[in-house]
Amino acid sequence: MVNLQGKTALVTGSTSGIGLGIAHTLAEAGANIVLNGFGDVESALATIQTTGAQVAHHAADMRKPDEIEAMIAMARERFGGVDILVNNAGIQHVAPVEEFPAQKWDDILAINLTSSFHTTRHVLPAMRAKNWGRIVNIASVHGLVASTGKAAYVAAKHGLVGLTKVTALETAATGVTCNAICPGFVLTPLVAAQIDTIATRDGISSDAAQARLLSDKQPSGQFVTPEQLGNLVLMLCSPFGDQVRGAAWAMDGGWTAQ
Ligand code: NAD
Numbered sequence: 001m002v003n004l005q006g007k008t009a010l011v012t013g014s015t016s017g018i019g020l021g022i023a024h025t026l027a028e029a030g031a032n033i034v035l036n037g038f039g040d041v042e043s044a045l046a047t048i049q050t051t052g053a054q055v056a057h058h059a060a061d062m063r064k065p066d067e068i069e070a071m072i073a074m075a076r077e078r079f080g081g082v083d084i085l086v087n088n089a090g091i092q093h094v095a096p097v098e099e100f101p102a103q104k105w106d107d108i109l110a111i112n113l114t115s116s117f118h119t120t121r122h123v124l125p126a127m128r129a130k131n132w133g134r135i136v137n138i139a140s141v142h143g144l145v146a147s148t149g150k151a152a153y154v155a156a157k158h159g160l161v162g163l164t165k166v167t168a169l170e171t172a173a174t175g176v177t178c179n180a181i182c183p184g185f186v187l188t189p190l191v192a193a194q195i196d197t198i199a200t201r202d203g204i205s206s207d208a209a210q211a212r213l214l215s216d217k218q219p220s221g222q223f224v225t226p227e228q229l230g231n232l233v234l235m236l237c238s239p240f241g242d243q244v245r246g247a248a249w250a251m252d253g254g255w256t257a258q
Pocket of ligand 1: 012013015018019036039060061063088089091138140141182183184186188189190
């Protein structure tokens with residue numbers, strides 16, 4: 001068992017889906033949790049409270065650098081700092097390059113990439129001072145390979161893998177590690193929207209659309225789960241993860257092995 005008692009984890013975009021799953025796993029291991037994100041905040045807080053962990057929420061909009069800074073300051077005041085940073089907030093929009101709305105491009109780059117630069121630069125000085133820290137960037141298979149219709153997402157996730165490598169190199173001789181995780185399809189609201197689009201476009205049921213989505217890309221034919229991703233983050237936070245640095249670790253049912 002990995003014991004994270006006394007450590008504080010900030011997980012961006014953690015009111016639903018993968019972020020909430022990761023926060024729950026870290027809370028079960030004993031970490032204090034700072035949640036971030038919109039939507040049903042009360043139920044996300046209740047999910048973490050079932051573990052007995054200390055939990056707070058900050059509603060910083062990941063497009064806004066001043067709100068990101070305020071969130072890190074809140075974590076410092078409430079818990080004394082951030083030991084584990086999980087950059088997870090992300091959105092998706094699917095359209096061909098020539099039809100891609102410019103505002104969507106800006107939002108996806110800001111949330112899925114630039115916010116991780118801001119959180120990282122704010123937490124690193126204290127991690128260096130303690131000589132311990134974990135930064136885990138939730139990228140995607142789309143940080144490694146491309147799909148049509150996802151120009152902004154693929155560009156942002158490739159950028160996030162690049163940021164991961166530079167941060168890992170700059171901290172290589174310290175107790176701070178930085179890695180990316182590259183999930184395949186996980187059944188969250190972000191993917192449910194894509195399943196709805198396929199069902200409407202092809203005139204098929206939601207179950208058939210799910211199967212079609214997976215069979216196109218994910219050889220296992222099964223979704224990755226937030227719990228599986230949470231346990232990979234937990235391993236990276238353990239002593240077994242000390243020398244995992246700058247990796248882009250796929251958990252994708254075989255997607256990128258093709
Ligand atoms: P989700 O839609 O379930 O959750 C997204 C979270 O981000 C929510 O908590 C939401 O409130 C928050 N969020 C959205 N905009 C925000 C903003 N401006 N500021 C702060 N928070 C904001 O999505 P998910 O599927 O759990 O995705 C989480 C991460 O995992 C994303 O970075 C996504 O790209 C990545 N990912 C998802 C999949 C998948 O198949 N679901 C696969 C690979 C990678």
